[in-house]
Amino acid sequence: MLINGASGGVGTFAVQIAKSFGAEVTAVCSTRNVDMARSIGTDHVIDYTQEDFTRNGQRYDLILAVNGYHPILAYRRALSPMGMYVLAGGSMAQIFQGMPLGPLVSRIGSKKMGFMGIATTNQKDLVVIKELLEAGKVAPVIDRCYPLSEVAEALRYLEEGHAKGKVVITVERSADR
């Protein structure tokens, strides 16, 4: 599978979860995040400042679009014949193309494309994640921590769009921790 936007909050978890299920994972990120992407277990890394994965001839069974933008037909080109494209996020253009056009494009041929919807959590999935965390198969990549009083700074930083893993807000410690 390929994850476009593998270095942010969603991507760093997606890579590790996919690896824990035995997938061969290609991560797409920029130069500054190549080493980090390798360190969390990706098999292949594509630096999007150097290479366009939609034009290198590779085909993937599953593409998770987390960040950035590629036209929906470019993603389609990078899918294997029975491949599936799951849109999670990215630029507004990516979202507003994938949401309405995914189901339409899926009617042609056997490739499936669509928006995952807004993530919901349920206890069953959370238990799977808990077990992965306890087994050390998934470990959060934490970029920065900000105290509660600096939430504005934290969001200003996150909005720049280049977080390396998660941005965390910490709340004052107390004795009963």
Add this chain to the structure above:
Amino acid sequence: MKAIVRTAYGSPDVLQLKEVEKPAPNDGEVLVKIHAASANPVDYHRMRGLPFLVRLVYGPARADGLLKLREWRLGTDIAGRVESVGNNVTKFQPKDRFSPDKRC
């Protein structure tokens, strides 16, 4: 308790750290003492009310407070411990470690 509150959509400057009243858990609810939370893109979308679709969900909110935001606090995922539980809560008790999605 302390909370980050806002009364309007806008840049991070709309966020204020305030002392607010600690809520009591209603039936079927738990009160969680938060140790850490994460910042997510959805937080700045809700903060700015952008894209505009966000305002259909959370209300139009004007700076003069004439139209109130339905949700005036931000935040998505949390980790902490249960502080107290409301009536009819059987699965959780105080001191349990708790990490849901806020909507859970």
